[in-house]
Amino acid sequence: MRNIAIIGAGAAGLFAAKMLSADTSLRITVFEKAQKVGTKLRASGGGRANLMNTQIAGSCYNQPDFINNLLKTVDYEVIKTEFEKMGLRLSADEEGRVYPATLFSQTVIDVLLQNLGENVQIITDYEVKKLQKSTEKWQINDGKTLYDAVLLSSGSPAGMIAKNRQNYNGYLSDLKIKQKKLSASLVGFKLENYPKELSGCRARAAVTLLQNGKAVYSEAGEVMFKDDGISGIVVLNVSAYYNRLKTKENCSLSLSFLFDDESLDVSAHLKKFGDLSGLLHPKLNRLYQKKTFDLRNFQMKISGVYDLEFAQVCHGGIALSELDDSFGLCRHPGLYAVGEMLDIDGVCGGYNLFFAFASAYQAAKSILQKKVRRR
Numbered sequence: 001m002r003n004i005a006i007i008g009a010g011a012a013g014l015f016a017a018k019m020l021s022a023d024t025s026l027r028i029t030v031f032e033k034a035q036k037v038g039t040k041l042r043a044s045g046g047g048r049a050n051l052m053n054t055q056i057a058g059s060c061y062n063q064p065d066f067i068n069n070l071l072k073t074v075d076y077e078v079i080k081t082e083f084e085k086m087g088l089r090l091s092a093d094e095e096g097r098v099y100p101a102t103l104f105s106q107t108v109i110d111v112l113l114q115n116l117g118e119n120v121q122i123i124t125d126y127e128v129k130k131l132q133k134s135t136e137k138w139q140i141n142d143g144k145t146l147y148d149a150v151l152l153s154s155g156s157p158a159g160m161i162a163k164n165r166q167n168y169n170g171y172l173s174d175l176k177i178k179q180k181k182l183s184a185s186l187v188g189f190k191l192e193n194y195p196k197e198l199s200g201c202r203a204r205a206a207v208t209l210l211q212n213g214k215a216v217y218s219e220a221g222e223v224m225f226k227d228d229g230i231s232g233i234v235v236l237n238v239s240a241y242y243n244r245l246k247t248k249e250n251c252s253l254s255l256s257f258l259f260d261d262e263s264l265d266v267s268a269h270l271k272k273f274g275d276l277s278g279l280l281h282p283k284l285n286r287l288y289q290k291k292t293f294d295l296r297n298f299q300m301k302i303s304g305v306y307d308l309e310f311a312q313v314c315h316g317g318i319a320l321s322e323l324d325d326s327f328g329l330c331r332h333p334g335l336y337a338v339g340e341m342l343d344i345d346g347v348c349g350g351y352n353l354f355f356a357f358a359s360a361y362q363a364a365k366s367i368l369q370k371k372v373r374r375r
């Protein structure tokens, strides 16, 4: 009987527990600090959980080579098959975003829990504060049980209020694991000279990230105007590319409200109709009447991004140089780290949950094969 611990019952931890429970010679204990499991998975995709994408590619992540390497062994089909084996029906929309067919995230949590074997125990309301080596095994919070392998799947503080973020993943500090500084990703932008009167407006626009006047990344879609900045899926994706910049100096956003109509002549339209009420949201139209601006290049300087509380994921986390191909921590045999606590972040569209499942799958496979790494 080998004892395995999993720290964190989120998407990655629950998926790994399901995979590991296939081996009845393992005794698996999942420690979860919250009262309920799967909190972020439940909140994902506005309660629908965009689980994956049929078009998973390295280019959708901050570390393309690492992901492309992972995809050689664990791709969309592998994870899809695992879910289908659990009895979860999936459905993909026309843009390749994959959801549970029920369009209800709780279904995924229920299915994962239903498929756990009797060799899995989940202990909720239990925070792991200390993880230390003891006679070639691992001990949690001075507990009596020694674990042959421990899977770290405790996520990131993205989406949490400041109080709950304090000392997040603090148990890593004694292990001296190299971590890349965390910052909010998939998050809205705060902008200088932002016209507050646009608050509440939604408009389709191409959003281009500029640094020193040069285009870094551009994407078109629905933009939501808030009190002091902008949000919406397209903006969240732009934030992922903003995070990847070495410095954040001289960055601005350019919005084109006419990106899908190159030939439209604004002056001719104004001459014919008197105003732009047939072209623009009334709030944008009023702003234009107050002070004309370029509808194809409405530029605002970036003053920062919204707080981590409003972010879907974190950029940064455990450095990939700490990992082997099976998500084992090279300097700590028996420890594995998966999911959002790693320095991997993807854009919107199911890429982050896919990574949580795929990394959990790979690590679980390695534990099942009883691979012992020694250095």
Ligand SMILES: Cc1cc2nc3c(=O)[nH]c(=O)nc-3n(C[C@H](O)[C@H](O)[C@H](O)COP(=O)(O)OP(=O)(O)OC[C@H]3O[C@@H](n4cnc5c(N)ncnc54)[C@H](O)[C@@H]3O)c2cc1C
Binding pocket: 007, 008, 009, 010, 011, 012, 013, 031, 032, 033, 034, 037, 038, 039, 040, 041, 043, 044, 045, 046, 049, 050, 051, 052, 126, 127, 128, 129, 153, 154, 155, 156, 158, 159, 169, 171, 311, 312, 313, 338, 339, 340, 341, 349, 350, 351, 352, 353, 354, 356
């Ligand atoms: C609002 C929102 C919407 C999102 N929508 C999508 C989407 O539609 N598609 C997508 O791909 N991604 C989405 N994401 C991102 C996605 O949810 C995460 O990337 C994913 O859930 C990460 O899974 P994880 O298992 O690594 O971490 P988590 O799901 O965060 O799980 C970590 C678990 O560990 C527990 N834990 C932490 N520390 C300890 C400790 N010391 N001891 C014990 N337990 C601990 C936590 O309580 C938590 O339950 C969204 C995120 C947010 C916030």
